Amino acid sequence: MTDNNARDSPLKGSPDVADDNAAKVKRLFDDHNRTLLSFLRARLHNEAEARDVAQEAYVRLLELDNLNVIGFQRAYLFRIAANLAVDRLRHRTTHEAVSSDKFFDAICDDRSPEREAMAGQELALMRNVLLELPEKCRNAFLWHVFEGQSTVQIGSRLHMSDRMVRIYIAQALALCRARLDNAQSGVRLR
Amino acid sequence: MSEFNLSAAAPTECTRDASQWLMRLQEEDVSEADIAEWLKWCADVENLKAFDDVQRLYDQLRAVEPAERDKFMHLANVAQRPVSVRVRLAEYVTRLFDMGVSRVAAPIVAVLLSVAAGAWWYFAPTSIDAGDYVAARGDQEMLTLADQSHVTLGGETEVSSHFSARVRLVELRKGEAFFEVRHDSARPFVVTANGITVTAVGTKFNVRRADNRTVVVVAEGAVDVSTSEPPVVQPGVENVIGDGSPSTPVRVRAGQQAVREPGHRGLIVSDIDPLAATAWREGRLAYIMEPLGSVIEDVNRYASRRIVVSDPRVNEMTFTGTIFRDHIDNWAMTLVGAFPIVAVPSPDGSVQLSMRPAAR
Numbered sequence: 001m002t003d004n005n006a007r008d009s010p011l012k013g014s015p016d017v018a019d020d021n022a023a024k025v026k027r028l029f030d031d032h033n034r035t036l037l038s039f040l041r042a043r044l045h046n047e048a049e050a051r052d053v054a055q056e057a058y059v060r061l062l063e064l065d066n067l068n069v070i071g072f073q074r075a076y077l078f079r080i081a082a083n084l085a086v087d088r089l090r091h092r093t094t095h096e097a098v099s100s101d102k103f104f105d106a107i108c109d110d111r112s113p114e115r116e117a118m119a120g121q122e123l124a125l126m127r128n129v130l131l132e133l134p135e136k137c138r139n140a141f142l143w144h145v146f147e148g149q150s151t152v153q154i155g156s157r158l159h160m161s162d163r164m165v166r167i168y169i170a171q172a173l174a175l176c177r178a179r180l181d182n183a184q185s186g187v188r189l190r
Numbered sequence: 191m192s193e194f195n196l197s198a199a200a201p202t203e204c205t206r207d208a209s210q211w212l213m214r215l216q217e218e219d220v221s222e223a224d225i226a227e228w229l230k231w232c233a234d235v236e237n238l239k240a241f242d243d244v245q246r247l248y249d250q251l252r253a254v255e256p257a258e259r260d261k262f263m264h265l266a267n268v269a270q271r272p273v274s275v276r277v278r279l280a281e282y283v284t285r286l287f288d289m290g291v292s293r294v295a296a297p298i299v300a301v302l303l304s305v306a307a308g309a310w311w312y313f314a315p316t317s318i319d320a321g322d323y324v325a326a327r328g329d330q331e332m333l334t335l336a337d338q339s340h341v342t343l344g345g346e347t348e349v350s351s352h353f354s355a356r357v358r359l360v361e362l363r364k365g366e367a368f369f370e371v372r373h374d375s376a377r378p379f380v381v382t383a384n385g386i387t388v389t390a391v392g393t394k395f396n397v398r399r400a401d402n403r404t405v406v407v408v409a410e411g412a413v414d415v416s417t418s419e420p421p422v423v424q425p426g427v428e429n430v431i432g433d434g435s436p437s438t439p440v441r442v443r444a445g446q447q448a449v450r451e452p453g454h455r456g457l458i459v460s461d462i463d464p465l466a467a468t469a470w471r472e473g474r475l476a477y478i479m480e481p482l483g484s485v486i487e488d489v490n491r492y493a494s495r496r497i498v499v500s501d502p503r504v505n506e507m508t509f510t511g512t513i514f515r516d517h518i519d520n521w522a523m524t525l526v527g528a529f530p531i532v533a534v535p536s537p538d539g540s541v542q543l544s545m546r547p548a549a550r
Contacts, residue, residue, distance in 0.1 A: 136326035
């Protein structure tokens, strides 16, 4: 049982355990990397940083003496990533160069292309959609997305709970997304 | 380009959920339970795709050039584009109540739901926004629900709807709404508000929440109204007041109102002119012997200058009269002559009401 091996072995880098960990991390990566990146993008709004933090989270897992001790590996992976993302937001320095660890060179082959900017016509469509929304809902969305105001700030400005502000922003965003999809599926905009 | 097909362009449930999740996950204090719930939701690849799509749009908009950003910011504080009837044709795929809820059980389920509504947001954020509708302060919104029932929302009003094959459930979370219910005897229309439950089959009625008071006025047909009392335990005393179960429903007919006062367990049913009670839809707020506190709460849903009451005795006075929306901003000042109160404008634009000090 590898569990016992790990407890007996004083060596962190014992080859058996390291191989075992690598296999487990590889599995976590295969099963959850896409959601982990989606999660980190939602927190960091930056593709490079999201990938960077994801990689760091895997490294942390690899460095553990034995992953078996961690009861629920997926939850642990996301917790490490969430904590790293919080640190990252607090410091928000220019992001460090992505390490060229062989492990990741081997498994990171799904680099997505840079997110392209929206066409002027699409942006005009978004403005039209926003005009259909009630003023408060629209203002909350604009202040949040284009001025970076927090939901709490907007809530006190509009005399409502930050929960309600979230609902407003989500409503506006969902409507924009739906209209954009509709436009793109009908007449190609470019 | 041809006109947009409204129903096709309405966000799918998947996209609405994705947007809610995006907002939820961004909070610094997002819990592990939330993340686990989100991962469960993401297990459906369609959901994850919708999440990534919404996320991409969100980031693209955040990253627009400064010139484009300015164009967007010009839209702030612009009046909503006039749309006479806002049709929301989204298909409400609410799996929640498709479990054979009988007509008798529907109000009970509705009450349980309203009790759990607060906690629900955290446990099932993917379902609560099935149909959230909001009218901003000073606004009035007309909605057509999926069953073709019409709802007019007063200012600063929030409702959410959960429709299924068995029940049409609407929660009035805040404010006032007038319901014109499409007849469907197989699928009762249930409105919950502040501990009361109104069950209709096909009728017209108004529900208003103000200052913890809830008023149901029936304009056409009849509805059944029941109350539920959240359990209150007094410290040191071996008694529990109210058990959270719904009371026997009271039938309220056209031309009647049912009022639930704060602190009272029952409903007070009396005759009323339904035209007066629903005159807010034509820009008039009409009251007969109404506690001033609930009048002020109504006015605040429309006025641009907020009224702040700094002495609870002001709320207890009774008001009879009609307030016109066009003059609503100055209404607080007109109270000074009629009541023993003083009104003081604040630098933030609000008006403070307090009792006039006794003359010496």
